[in-house]
Amino acid sequence: MSVEQELAHVRRIAIVPAYNEEGNIRRVIEELKSFDPGLDVVVVSDGSTDGTARAAEGAGAYVIRLPFNLGIGGAVQTGFRYAAEQGYDVAVRCDGDGQHDPGELPKVLAPVLAGTADIVVGSRFVGEEGYRSSAARRVGIRLLAWIVSGIARQRVTDTTSGFQALNARAIRLFAGDYPHDYPEVEGMVMTIRHRLRLEEAPVRMREREHGRSSITSVRSVYYMAKVLLALFVGLFRRRVVPVEEG
């Protein structure tokens, strides 16, 4: 069975965090819907001050408006909570800036639908396709991959990718507890520590078209320092059991 056929048997949702993505969000939703018309889309507008929420509703998404900017982790966790409460079987996570191509979703979804992984992370660094980014950022990405692979005792290549597919188990885990600051990096460690099966799938990602990236070059040094500290502190965290686990 193809991924599209298998998808038809599960309740599925796309979780899209968006902070001032008025210029991008409509197309993101349209592309998701054209990939799979039965895919529900929830956009978590993270205290946006532009027309993000209205544009998302206009394009047929369910919109959760956070009262102020919680940051990417809080926004994504809100989406996972919604997905868990509504009983979705499968969720995909896509950025609201259009960098994640829904056409690549079959690769990310396949292991989840086949039941061989609980969470699949779309990686820019597995396989042939390279990803253009600044040298500094590439070094940072490699370093993070190396550290996370060491902690997790499993080789990973793309620790900052928000292009992911998750089954109900992984949705529940993240609905109950999700890192705030650097959710992708810490989330990977968390997933593996909770003994969920994590896989990477090779994907291509696009360049940002409208709006501004949250990570500028000066900030990326700061980002690295903080994320390394967060990972280090995380080593001493107990495995947190979701408060409201049913």
Ligand SMILES: Nc1nc2c(ncn2[C@@H]2O[C@H](COP(=O)(O)OP(=O)(O)OP(=O)(O)O)[C@@H](O)[C@H]2O)c(=O)[nH]1
């Ligand atoms: N910057 C930022 N993005 C947020 C926030 N909350 C949700 N988001 C969304 O999270 C997604 C990822 O943010 P980006 O700024 O594109 O981060 P990135 O993709 O790692 O960086 P680039 O590759 O440079 O675009 C986007 O869809 C944002 O709209 C927030 O508080 N700040």
Ligand SMILES: [Mg+2]
């Ligand atoms: Mg982006």
